[in-house]
Amino acid sequence: MHCFDVSLSIICPCFNEEGTIKMFLEKLIPIMQNVQRPYEIIFINDGSTDNTLNVLLKAKSKNPQIRILNLSRNFGKEAALTAGLEHAMGEVVIPIDADLQHPPEIIIEFIKKWEDGFDVVVGKRTVRTGEGVIKKLTAKYFYKFHNQISDVEIPYNVGDFRLMSRKVIEALKRLPENQRFMKGLFAWVGFNTAVVEYEQAPRAAGKTSYNGLKLWDFALDGITSFSTLPLRIWMYIGFLISFLSFLYGSTIVINTLILGVDTPGYASMITVILFLGGIQLIGIGILGEYIGRIYKETKKRPLYIIEKEY
Structure with a gap:
């Protein structure tokens, strides 16, 4: 047929x-x-x-x-x-x-x-x-x-x-x-x-x-x-966090060197570390999702196996 x-x-x-x-x-x-x-x-x-x-x-x-x-x-x-x-x-x-x-x-x-x-x-x-x-x-x-x-x-x-x-x-x-x-x-x-x-x-x-x-x-x-927008979004988030971190760091330097203001560090440092760590893990997870798809595609396994046709 x-x-x-x-x-x-x-x-x-x-x-x-x-x-x-x-x-x-x-x-x-x-x-x-x-x-x-x-x-x-x-x-x-x-x-x-x-x-x-x-x-x-x-x-x-x-x-x-x-x-x-x-x-x-x-x-x-x-x-x-x-x-x-x-x-x-x-x-x-x-x-x-x-x-x-x-x-x-x-x-x-x-x-x-x-x-x-x-x-x-x-x-x-x-x-x-x-x-x-x-x-x-x-x-x-x-x-x-x-x-x-x-x-x-x-x-x-x-x-x-x-x-x-x-x-x-x-x-x-x-x-x-x-x-x-x-x-x-x-x-x-x-x-x-x-x-x-x-x-x-x-x-x-x-x-x-x-x-x-x-x-x-x-x-x-x-x-x-x-x-691929989910991948691109995390690049933008990275740029934004880097820019905000630069602004925050500049503020601390100015307050310490010029104004002599003492900046307590432990609580703010832990908060920033945990926040950035979470952001990085989410980004790695999204990257891993795409890498996993590439990994599966490169194996070139058959999509299905027919045991028998009746």
């Missing part, structure tokens, strides 16, 4: 989704049949520890359009999504989550926009049902902060749910980095883009695997992947 033997490729990374796959396919397959184009549904089993693989195999036995990429362990959603994009054969590719927060019926609107000439059609959430207030606020301010410091603007409330033409997929496949922030990469490649709005539904079953720590790591990946 070669590219364009299928017209549409649906990409669905899965991690412990045994409770949602059946419901997801019950909604998705009738929609794909109504589209009346050759299609494939690629599930990427990202090291699930539950019964996800067996559920997928059972579904494949009933629907030959289903393909399963079983990864050797959990590599993370970004790697699983990349695996799906690299193995998709369709003229257009649509990543979607199996938890039904992305409504499959929107795919029809995606295809209409693509037929109108758009290479990218993104799904924009107007309502983020099933998410707490804190998560909504942190997501909002993360994207605001990211777009302020980065040359690549990521639209707010736009995730991985989108349609991409084959030329977009081929452009993404040329990006070699190991530490991948897919939302940023999608925005970086560009192409003419349309927007389709939808209301995000709550998860059909199960619970999200993204906790606070994973979201924090995800935010760091996004910032360090597309901006």
Whole structure:
């Protein structure tokens, strides 16, 4: 089978989704049949520890359009999504989550926009049902902060749910980095883009695997992947502290030599040492974050390993 033997490729990374796959396919397959184009549904089993693989195999036995990429362990959603994009054969590719927060019926609107000439059609959430207030606020301010410091603007409330033409997929496949922030990469490649709005539904079953720590790591990946401003900021802070230190030192010299004012030293010295020590450690930490990314990239390890394709 070669590219364009299928017209549409649906990409669905899965991690412990045994409770949602059946419901997801019950909604998705009738929609794909109504589209009346050759299609494939690629599930990427990202090291699930539950019964996800067996559920997928059972579904494949009933629907030959289903393909399963079983990864050797959990590599993370970004790697699983990349695996799906690299193995998709369709003229257009649509990543979607199996938890039904992305409504499959929107795919029809995606295809209409693509037929109108758009290479990218993104799904924009107007309502983020099933998410707490804190998560909504942190997501909002993360994207605001990211777009302020980065040359690549990521639209707010736009995730991985989108349609991409084959030329977009081929452009993404040329990006070699190991530490991948897919939302940023999608925005970086560009192409003419349309927007389709939808209301995000709550998860059909199960619970999200993204906790606070994973979201924090995800935010760091996004910032360090597309901006060096955090490094530059600490250079400016260093210049500012040096200038203020010079002014303070000059004041002490003038007071001591000219005015004869005795300056008690211990408390102020300890305060300054602790302050500067903290500043240095923060700067080293930020520098270390970038060096760590360089270290991982130079190893050139594969982004994922496929244990078996079904």
